[in-house]
Amino acid sequence: MQTAFDEMNAAGPQTRAHYEAYARWLADQPESLMRERREQAELIFRRVGITFAVYGDKDSGEGTERLIPFDLIPRVIPATEWTSMQAGLAQRVTALNRFIHDVYHDQEILKAGIVPADEILKNAQFRPEMMGVDVPGGVYSHIAGVDIVRAGHSDGSGHYYVLEDNLRVPSGVSYMLENRKMMMRLFPELFVSHRIAPVAHYPDLLLDTLRSVAPSGVADPTVVVMTPGMYNSAYFEHAFLAQQMGVELVEGQDLFVDGGFVYMRTTRGPKRVDVIYRRIDDDFLDPQVFRADSQLGCAGLVSAYKAGKVTLSNAIGTGIADDKSIYPYVPKMIEFYLGEKPILQNVPTYVCREKEDLAYTLAHLSELVVKEVHGAGGYGMLVGPAATKDEVEAFRARLIANPGNYIAQPTLSLSTCPTFVESGIAPRHIDLRPFVLSGSSVRMVPGGLTRVALKEGSLVVNSSQGGGTKDTWVLED
Amino acid sequence: MLSRTADHLYWMSRYIERAENTARLLDIAYQTTLQPQSAEESEQSWRSLVSISELNSLYGAKYSTINGRNVMEFMVADESNLSSIFNCLRAARENARAVRGALTTEVWETMNQTWLEFRRLLREGALMRDPSQFFEWVKYRSHLSRGVTVGTMLQDEAFHFIRIGSFLERSDNTARLLDVKFYRQEPIATERDAARDFYYWSAVLRSVSGFEIYRKVYSNVIQPDKVAELLILRPDMPRSLSHCITRMLANLKRVANPHSAETLRRVGRLEAELAFGRIDEILATGLHPFLDGFLAEVSDLGDRISKDFLV
Numbered sequence: 001m002q003t004a005f006d007e008m009n010a011a012g013p014q015t016r017a018h019y020e021a022y023a024r025w026l027a028d029q030p031e032s033l034m035r036e037r038r039e040q041a042e043l044i045f046r047r048v049g050i051t052f053a054v055y056g057d058k059d060s061g062e063g064t065e066r067l068i069p070f071d072l073i074p075r076v077i078p079a080t081e082w083t084s085m086q087a088g089l090a091q092r093v094t095a096l097n098r099f100i101h102d103v104y105h106d107q108e109i110l111k112a113g114i115v116p117a118d119e120i121l122k123n124a125q126f127r128p129e130m131m132g133v134d135v136p137g138g139v140y141s142h143i144a145g146v147d148i149v150r151a152g153h154s155d156g157s158g159h160y161y162v163l164e165d166n167l168r169v170p171s172g173v174s175y176m177l178e179n180r181k182m183m184m185r186l187f188p189e190l191f192v193s194h195r196i197a198p199v200a201h202y203p204d205l206l207l208d209t210l211r212s213v214a215p216s217g218v219a220d221p222t223v224v225v226m227t228p229g230m231y232n233s234a235y236f237e238h239a240f241l242a243q244q245m246g247v248e249l250v251e252g253q254d255l256f257v258d259g260g261f262v263y264m265r266t267t268r269g270p271k272r273v274d275v276i277y278r279r280i281d282d283d284f285l286d287p288q289v290f291r292a293d294s295q296l297g298c299a300g301l302v303s304a305y306k307a308g309k310v311t312l313s314n315a316i317g318t319g320i321a322d323d324k325s326i327y328p329y330v331p332k333m334i335e336f337y338l339g340e341k342p343i344l345q346n347v348p349t350y351v352c353r354e355k356e357d358l359a360y361t362l363a364h365l366s367e368l369v370v371k372e373v374h375g376a377g378g379y380g381m382l383v384g385p386a387a388t389k390d391e392v393e394a395f396r397a398r399l400i401a402n403p404g405n406y407i408a409q410p411t412l413s414l415s416t417c418p419t420f421v422e423s424g425i426a427p428r429h430i431d432l433r434p435f436v437l438s439g440s441s442v443r444m445v446p447g448g449l450t451r452v453a454l455k456e457g458s459l460v461v462n463s464s465q466g467g468g469t470k471d472t473w474v475l476e477d
Numbered sequence: 478m479l480s481r482t483a484d485h486l487y488w489m490s491r492y493i494e495r496a497e498n499t500a501r502l503l504d505i506a507y508q509t510t511l512q513p514q515s516a517e518e519s520e521q522s523w524r525s526l527v528s529i530s531e532l533n534s535l536y537g538a539k540y541s542t543i544n545g546r547n548v549m550e551f552m553v554a555d556e557s558n559l560s561s562i563f564n565c566l567r568a569a570r571e572n573a574r575a576v577r578g579a580l581t582t583e584v585w586e587t588m589n590q591t592w593l594e595f596r597r598l599l600r601e602g603a604l605m606r607d608p609s610q611f612f613e614w615v616k617y618r619s620h621l622s623r624g625v626t627v628g629t630m631l632q633d634e635a636f637h638f639i640r641i642g643s644f645l646e647r648s649d650n651t652a653r654l655l656d657v658k659f660y661r662q663e664p665i666a667t668e669r670d671a672a673r674d675f676y677y678w679s680a681v682l683r684s685v686s687g688f689e690i691y692r693k694v695y696s697n698v699i700q701p702d703k704v705a706e707l708l709i710l711r712p713d714m715p716r717s718l719s720h721c722i723t724r725m726l727a728n729l730k731r732v733a734n735p736h737s738a739e740t741l742r743r744v745g746r747l748e749a750e751l752a753f754g755r756i757d758e759i760l761a762t763g764l765h766p767f768l769d770g771f772l773a774e775v776s777d778l779g780d781r782i783s784k785d786f787l788v
Contacts, residue, residue, distance in 0.1 A: 048582070049574065049589045230575045243578035254479050265480045267634060267786045268734050 005152025005415040006427055007075060018078040018475055021193060026073070026425075034072060034420055037186045041070050044185070050178050050236055069468035070179060072186070072420045075430060075450040082197075082446055082474045085148070085160060088344030089434055090442045091334060093144045096165060096321045097438055098337040100140040103320055104130045114336055115329045116353070120320060124374065127282065127317035129289060133306050136213040137440060140315040143206070143277075144436040145170025145448075148344070150415035158415055161347045163431065165330070167318040169279050172449040172469075173435050174237035177202060177244075179449075179471040195476040197446035202435070203244035205443050206277075210245075212439035213311050214274045221274035224248045224264065226255075228280050228296045238279050252280075257300030262310045275311045276301075282316050324407060325373035347412060353404040361408040362399070365392050368408040370399065385411055414459055417470065419452055429453045431461050432472065446474035482576045483638045484787035489572035489588070490626075490642035496565035497619035498650035499552055502526055504612035505684040510545055512676055523548045529657045530560045549608060554599055562615060566595050569622075581629040584622070591618040637728040641782065644728070648721035649775050651685060655708055656768040659701070678704050685716040705764060706756040718771065719751040725778075732786065740781040747774055 008019040015023045045051075051065035077085075102109050103120055104127075110117040120126055145166040150158045180199050184191055207223065214221035227238035229251050242249035254264050255273065263270035278285065284294040289302040304310050320326065328349040331342045350357035350368070361368060365384055372380035382395040399406055416427035434448030450470040451461035461467040506522050514522075520543050527536045527548060535558060540547045555561045570592035577585045595615075598604070604611045623643065630636045658681045678699045682688040687707060694711065695703055712719045726744045733741060759767050 046593065047586055047590050049577070049585065230571075239576075239578040248479050248482070249576070249578045250479060251481065254481050265788075267478055267480055267483045267638075267732060 003152035003154050003156070004413060005150060005158040007150070007158075007415055007417040007430070009418070009427075011156055018076050022074070022076060022190070025190065025193070031424065038070075038072055038420065041072070041182055041186060042067060044182065045070065045178075048178075050174075068175060068463045069454060070182060071452055071454075071468050071470045072183075073418050073425070074183065074471040074473045075417050075432070076473045076475060077447065079475055079477045081160075084343060085434070086444065086446070088160075088342070089146055089436050089444060091338065091340060091343050092146065092162065092165070092330065093141065093436045093438055094442055095334040095337045096144070096167060096330065097139050097141055099333050100167075100315070100318055100321050101135075101138045102337075104133060104317060109333065109336055112336065114332050115326070119325050119329075123320060123323060123325065125317070125319035125323045127320070129302065129306070130315070130317040134308070135315050136215060136308075136311055139213060139438050141167035141318045141321070142209055142213060142313045142315075142438050143170060144438070145172065145433045146436060148432045148434065148448075149347075149412060150432075151412050152415065160344060161412070162330075162344050163347060163412075165322040165327070166433075167322040168314060169281065170433070170435065171234045171237055171279070172433055172451075173202060174240045175469050176435070176447065176449040176472065177240075179469055183471040194473065197474040197476050199445040199447055202445045203241060205437055205445065206241065207245040207247070209437040209439035209443070210275045210277055210311075210313055213313060215308050215311055218274045222247075222272060223275040223277065224250045224273050226250050226252070226276050226278040226280055228252075228284070232279075234279065241277070250276075252284075252295070252297045255298040255301070257298065257304050260304055260307055260309050262298070262301060262304050273310060275313060277313045282319065285312070285316070323373070324371060328407060347409050350408040352399060352406040352408060357408070358399075358403045361406075362396065364408075365396060365399075367410065369411050370395065370406050370408045372405055373407055374405075383411065412459075414453075417450075417452065419454070419468075419470075421454060421456075426456070428456070429459050429461070430470070447472035478579070478634045480787050482579050483634065484783070485572040485576040486579065486635055486638045487642040487782070487787065489569050489576075490622075490639040491646040492565040492569035492572065493588075493619050493622050494643045494646040495560065495650065496562045496569070497616055498647070498654075499530070499560065499562055499565070500612040500615035500619075501684045501686075502529065502654065503549060503552055504609055504616075505680045507545060507549070507608045507612070508683075509676070509680050520544070525657045526552065529653045532558065532560060546605070549604065553604055553611075563595070563599070566592050566615075579635050581625075583625045583629045587618075587622050587625050591622070594618075634732050637731045638786070640728045641725055641732075644721040644725040645775060645779060645782070647716060648718050648725070649772065651708055651716050651718060651721070652768050652771050652775070654681070654684065655705065656765060656772070659705070659764050675699055682707075687714065687716065690714060702756055702760060705760070709759065710751060710754055710756060712752065719748075722748045722751055729782075734785065737785040740778065740785050743774070743781070744778060747771075747778075 008016060008023060010016050045067050051067055099109065109115050110120060146162055147164040147166065148160050149163050150160050152158050176199060210223045211221050223245065224247055225238055225242040227235060227249055229235065232238070239249055248264065250264055256263055256265070258270070262273045262276070264273050280296055283290045284296045286297045286299060286302040287294045288299050302316070305312050305316070327346065328351045331346055334340060334342045350361045352358045352361055361370065365382070366387070368384045370382040370384070382391070384392065387395070414429040414431060417430045418425050419428040421428070430450050430452045432448050432450050434444055436442065436444045450472045451463070452468045452470055453459055453461045454466055454468050458466070503526065506526050509522055510519055523543050523545055527533055527543070536551055539551065539557070551558055551561065553562045556563060558564065570588045573580060573585055573588040598611065598614065626636070626639055678701060679688055681704060682691050682699070685708060691699060691704065691707055694707060697703070707714055707717065709718045711717045712723060714720055722744065726741070726748050729737070729741055729744060
């Protein structure tokens with residue numbers, strides 16, 4: 001898994017078949033034109049206000065609102081690859097939803113010994129409040145963002161791996177939609193010469209999904225999007241989705257609970273709310289149940305939810321299924337609940353609480369990435385190939401002392417895609433986040449958000465750390 | 478619609494309208510300084526501008542002298558002055574951003590663009606380079622905001638709250654302008670001559686785009702009582718008190734709810750006073766008390782609208 005893999009150029013160098021038409025077109029474009037187009041894109045993004053806020057101080061108009069860099073060269077996925085990825089995503093998210101339901105009901109998978117009980121019951125992401133609570137259709141994660149990377153193999157092929165399942169409040173879909181709009185505006189001719197699967201109907205699918213999980217008996221449900229407010233980093237997306245769906249964008253202060261139902265304050269008095277697409281973490285939802293100091297939530301919301309009077313989307317407690325400690329068990333979940341072989345692969349993961357895996361990890365520390373299962377943001381992590389001998393030995397001691405706290409993975413070489421950077425066109429590492437919608441059925445639009453690490457050699461695609469985005473094209477046959 | 482959304486929309490349009498009116502006043506004051514006049518008159522004219530917005534003490538704390546440069550700086554770019562155009566345009570844009578989903582893309586982009594451009598113009602020193610052109614730009618952006626609102630938005634509650642904000646703010650601004658200009662007029666009257674009078678009143682008219690309208694309506698020389706009549710009672714003059722209140726009432730009726738009956742009654746009464754009032758009666762009882770009463774009424778309406786709809 002150490003071989004470089006470029007999405008456009010095979011070794012040779014030879015353009016891959018699905019990029020041929022684009023590469024020909026690109027070769028004909030003078031660099032000055034590309035620069036001009038890039039400036040145009042930036043201007044439009046700024047005017048439209050497609051920005052993300054940086055946490056901390058209040059906004060004065062420009063300072064704290066940043067643009068996410070947009071790259072002009074699309075990431076192209078051939079139809080056959082997408083067909084199998086789509087099937088894999090639907091399978092995976094279906095199993096994960098079954099798993100969450102099981103965890104909060106009969107816990108069959110624990111009884112079967114497939115997932116160790118203490119990994120669940122002692123997990124900070126496990127919400128005992130959800131035990132025995134029935135949610136509409138048994139679906140918990142209505143909107144999932146699954147992070148997928150491609151890594152090159154020694155035979156020159158590239159394989160997709162799921163890196164992470166985001167089942168709580170995944171963001172980025174607005175960039176997927178705006179990037180497409182921008183590309184159509186900048187390069188309309190490319191959309192004539194290529195058969196690119198459209199994505200603009202995402203808000204429609206989202207609204208349909210949200211309506212399909214309304215509390216039973218509500219004929220014409222009122223859906224709202226709930227935001228922490230305009231200073232949240234993803235505020236643009238919250239406002240965008242509410243507008244695209246034609247529903248209200250509410251804050252906690254706009255909601256109240258009365259007689260067991262949730263209402264919003266309107267100019268014509270209280271109006272009942274049936275489905276809340278909340279873009280706010282569990283911890284802040286309801287000061288009566290979770291963090292008492294939360295100003296962002298609505299008191300009484302959780303009890304209304306548990307009584308089935310309102311649907312929260314995503315459900316409370318989905319974090320139990322996208323935790324790093326649970327990730328290694330997802331392939332087994334798929335077999336357990338669906339009786340199927342996983343279509344999409346996990347990155348091979350060594351679970352250090354298992355004796356054999358621990359032995360392997362200890363023997364290969366300098367080649368592996370070792371992560372704390374509950375850690376985030378790169379803390380408590382060992383990157384073997386980049387670590388000094390002393391660091392490896394210090395980590396070894398910690399690992400032996402508490403093996404259950406760690407998992408290990410091979411260092412992945414993310415695939416690259418040609419990217420228009422200051423020095424011209426150069427390969428940069430990318431990942432992909434497709435968005436999977438689960439309601440009365442599982443649906444998605446073709447593609448997803450491609451993030452790109454703009455710094456040479458960097459593998460960090462996060463927008464907060466210098467990552468950018470690209471349009472993602474799924475080609476139709 | 479959400480009360481909070483209505484509140485943001487209402488304030489968005491109030492702030493844009495306020496920025497426009499401030500630019501109008503500043504422009505006229507600046508144009509006036511291009512006419513021959515005494516130092517005292519010039520100072521008076523700039524001082525009246527600060528008084529209209531009731532900002533004398535804040536201004537006094539920052540500047541020791543009253544002159545065009547300082548007043549323009551204070552009213553346009555001063556971040557500590559909550560009524561400065563800087564703060565109005567920022568607040569308009571922040572309110573728009575808070576509810577961008579309730580606006581059409583065009584309205585939001587206009588608000589956002591106005592703020593970004595305003596910052597750029599200030600940085601580049603456009604204000605002092607050519608004040609008139611700068612004020613023209615602010616007015617133009619306000620025209621654009623209004624036009625894009627009327628031209629693209631569904632005429633639902635959101636639209637009506639935007640319109641209510643505009644007309645309420647405009648009626649307040651016109652009343653303040655009249656009050657200051659008539660109140661101030663007396664000392665000049667002692668040494669009045671026809672030409673000076675003409676420039677004084679025509680400046681007042683121009684600040685509300687009313688000079689040509691005056692000629693068209695009266696076909697006569699410019700007389701203060703007719704200026705007052707035009708700006709208070711004329712129902713088809715878009716910046717008159719009568720017009721603003723009539724339009725406000727029409728929009729309020731469209732959003733009426735069970736709590737708003739008393740507010741509607743008051744606006745209706747005010748509308749009737751203006752529709753059936755006569756300028757000689759108003760002048761006989763005193764213009765200042767009349768305008769004072771009007772401003773109190775408008776301020777009360779603002780509070781009532783908040784209470785009925787926005788919280």
